[in-house]
Amino acid sequence: MITYYAYPKCTTCRKAKKWLEQNNIEYNEINIAETPPSDGELRGIYEKSGLELKKFFNTSGLKYRELGLKDKLKEMPEDQQLKLLSSDGMLIKRPLAWDGEKATLGFKEEEFENTWKREQ
Template sequence: MITIYTTPGCSSSRKAKAWLKEHNIEFVERNMLTHRPSVAEIKTMVGKTEDGVDEIISTRSQIFKKLGLDLETLSIQKLFKVVSENPCFLRSPIIVDEKRLLAGFSEIEIRRFLPRKTRKFYLQQAQLLVN
């Protein structure tokens, strides 16, 4: 099952939900501000990234800047706790399933959540267009 962590008013979250619905992909939505991700959930997210915490944390957040956090010196346990208490530090949306994670919205990257048969079909169609 796919879980999409969203924040209210986020246009990327709206785009991602619309894309999933358009492709008939079932998902559970979690508003990160009203249902904060736990430390365990954040650890799981980081475990599914390619670039670690840099992939899921928005250092452009006003609160992040205001607190003056330095990711290089903060222990990982402290970072997980701070992020759990301040979910606005997380990029939005964050889409996860059993194996994959996508932070933010990308029309190309979100395709990884299509069922394998559908991805294969689209690939075959694209190859026909090229030939």
């Protein structure tokens, strides 16, 4: 089953959720703003995903810009970045879907097809 971190008001999250439902993929939805993943959970997702840590940041988000993270992240140690991400779910690119082995950030239909579609 997929753990699906999303923000209910996010249109991209709603599109991804609709795709999961249309493709009969089981998921457990968690409101990323109310219950962001812990820094330990994020570290596990990050390490297994093979994605760059900077891809986990919601670079178009208000909070990201308010904190001036574009320039700060380059110098920030990985541990500190993970702590920052886990401190505020709105800093995390969403939706974040994770099954214990694979992860996707954001919603691109082709990526969801390749990652989450089960062979029928």
